[in-house]
Amino acid sequence: MERRALPWPIRSVVAGTAGTTSMTLFYDVERRLRRRHRGPLDYDDSLVPGQIVAAIMHLPAMTAREDWDLGMALRWSYGSAFGLWHGLLRRRFGEPRASAIFAGTLMSATFSLFPLLGRTPPPWRWPADLMASCLASHAVYVAAVALTDDHVLLPATA
16 A cells, blocks of 8 residues: 655644653653652753743633643643644754754754743752753653654545
8 A cells, every 4th residue: 555644734733742741751751761750851841831822812820730730731832733843844954953943943842941930949059960950851752753754644535
């Protein structure tokens, strides 16, 4: 059966979703490996993203559960939409430059927006294990987006 590629915007959103899924699974695996660690693994894995959303939207005081739910909604929406950015970069620059620029964009946003909007310490003051988790989880996300964006196909209709 002949296979054809999905249109690039759809493929790229699917790739962003695959990246978000991979990042979420990464956190699950890291928690299993670091059983003694308590609390969030990095700021993306904390209540901070939800608190940022609540502050931007001027929501009243939220419970920790509501902050977590807002953070998850943010992760899945921007994680999927960021796939479009990779798709645009891939069309313009090809691989591996697209993934390098994409990773740089993500890390620039992470290292600037958490301190600015989430009132976290600047990245050079993050604990080493938090920084390692942040870098590794984003590397997994970028790799999953790039691989999916390069290989997602749909069976052709008969």
